Amino acid sequence: YPLCALAVSDERPVSTQSTWGATTVYLSERKSVVRNMAADPSSEHLMCLLTNQQIYTVDIREKSTDDDLAVTQPFGGFHSGEVTGLDTCIRKPLIVTCGIDRSVRVWNYVDKDLELMKYFQEEAYSIAFHPSGNKVVVGFADKLKLMNILMDDIRAYKEFHIIRACRECQFSKRSR
8 A cells, every 4th residue: 555644834835645655735724734644445536624614625646746636625625713693595405604703605505516715804793694695794894795796706785884783684585
């Protein structure tokens, strides 16, 4: 069986050493280090658990020294801290979450997939889906934002600065 080892430096790259050669893989998680790792029974993938609870898979099969390793998040990425808000859409199989990691995530619970994720400058306290599933309202420390859910982005179109530190929000049942 091939032997694999993993190391992390101050810049947070993941370095792997195996019988195929050595390489460095850079992960997007700059505030975390590898806490645990395990290879699958066929020694084709290395699963890495980071200290922020994110899981990455490194494809290590048929590695040559000139190729980059394929690094993916097989489960779409979890929140790296407490989830502060959650809501379901009544017309689509979607769930939306927000957390102290400053992200808003839209999940498809039928496909079990992360559809969309966006990071913000501040922590989101609460979130609610519009009944159409095309909009959300998000409560931040200094404002409440109405946002459109687009194909590949979540964009604010209205902000209410008079509403601060909103811990609960919901659209009216008769919203249009």
